[in-house]
Amino acid sequence: MISKQKMVGLAGEYMVCAELCKLELNCIPVNETCAYDIVLDYGRLLKVQVKTSNYSTHNHGIKFAVCRRGYNHNTTYEKRDVDLFALVWLAGNKIAYLPFEEVNKWKKTIRFEEFDLYTLDRALSMIEGRVAEKQ
Numbered sequence: 001m002i003s004k005q006k007m008v009g010l011a012g013e014y015m016v017c018a019e020l021c022k023l024e025l026n027c028i029p030v031n032e033t034c035a036y037d038i039v040l041d042y043g044r045l046l047k048v049q050v051k052t053s054n055y056s057t058h059n060h061g062i063k064f065a066v067c068r069r070g071y072n073h074n075t076t077y078e079k080r081d082v083d084l085f086a087l088v089w090l091a092g093n094k095i096a097y098l099p100f101e102e103v104n105k106w107k108k109t110i111r112f113e114e115f116d117l118y119t120l121d122r123a124l125s126m127i128e129g130r131v132a133e134k135q
Contacts, residue, residue: 002088006012007046008054008090008115009018009050009052011039011052011090012050012051012086012087012088012090013029013037013052014029014051014097015048015052015088015093015095016037016038016048016050016086016088016116017038017093019031020040020120023120025040025042026040026041026042027039027040027048029108034047035047035049035050035068035077035081035082036048036049036082037050038050038058038086040084042124044102045085046083046127047081047082048082048083048084048086049077049081049082049084049085049086050067050086050087050088051052051084051085051086051088052087052088052090053065053088053089053090054090054091060109060111061109061110061111061112061114062087062089062092062109062110062112063107063108063109064087064107064108064109064110065106065107065109066085066087066104066105066107066108067105067106068081076105077100077105079100081098082100083099083127084097084098084100084123084124084127085097085098085102086102086104087108087110087118089110089115092112092115094108094115094116095115096114096115096117096118097119097122097123097124098120098123099116099123099126099127099130101126101130102126
């Protein structure tokens with residue numbers, strides 16, 4: 001039997017994949033041994049880590065634990081692990097997309113009204129800007 005926490009995580013991953021497919025973007029979920037949940041192909045391959053939460057911080061926003069869960073401890077993600085975070089608020093049916101650099105090491109809170117600001121287009125533009133700077 002799958003735990004409630006795992007079911008919530010899967011629901012978030014499926015929600016992100018569904019939204020990406022509606023945008024006619026190629027994506028595929030990967031297995032649990034990867035540091036990321038989805039590979040997104042939009043002309044460039046991106047590693048997408050999905051974090052799902054309904055935990056509210058006193059009606060100010062949704063709090064996300066942005067760390068890797070281990071057997072004995074939590075660890076932070078490294079740049080080589082993830083290009084893009086998709087923070088899913090299940091109850092609000094919202095997704096905030098943030099490039100790796102916009103997420104601190106352990107947690108991130110998104111205010112309810114801010115979800116619409118963190119669009120996929122915005123995040124991809126920031127990632128493309130970063131790639132252009134390196135060239």
